[in-house]
Amino acid sequence: MAMKTSYVVQPFELHRKRLRPARQEAAQSESGALKKAENLAKRMPGAAALKVVADDETGELEGVTILGRWGEIPDDFADSLQG
Numbered sequence: 001m002a003m004k005t006s007y008v009v010q011p012f013e014l015h016r017k018r019l020r021p022a023r024q025e026a027a028q029s030e031s032g033a034l035k036k037a038e039n040l041a042k043r044m045p046g047a048a049a050l051k052v053v054a055d056d057e058t059g060e061l062e063g064v065t066i067l068g069r070w071g072e073i074p075d076d077f078a079d080s081l082q083g
Helices: 030-043 077-081
Strands: 003-015 018-021 025-027 046-055 061-071
Touching (some): 003 030, 025 030, 030 046, 061 077
Antiparallel strands (some): 003 018
8 A cells, every 4th residue: 555645735715705615736745835825825715735645546545634724714624624
């Protein structure tokens, strides 16, 4: 079982006065994800940088870690990552 770590930025947009996830963007590194999330949050309500660890063969998630968050993030965002 080979684990693969990837970095993702999850921006958020307002839709009918509610925050909802926009299209995720991949990043090459942890620092790249942090910078991208911070920059996106300047143009959007908010963004979060994530570290995703998954089984390379099955795609099964091992864990998701929030590396940083900027701007407005839904209150239940961290809970939604747990499954």
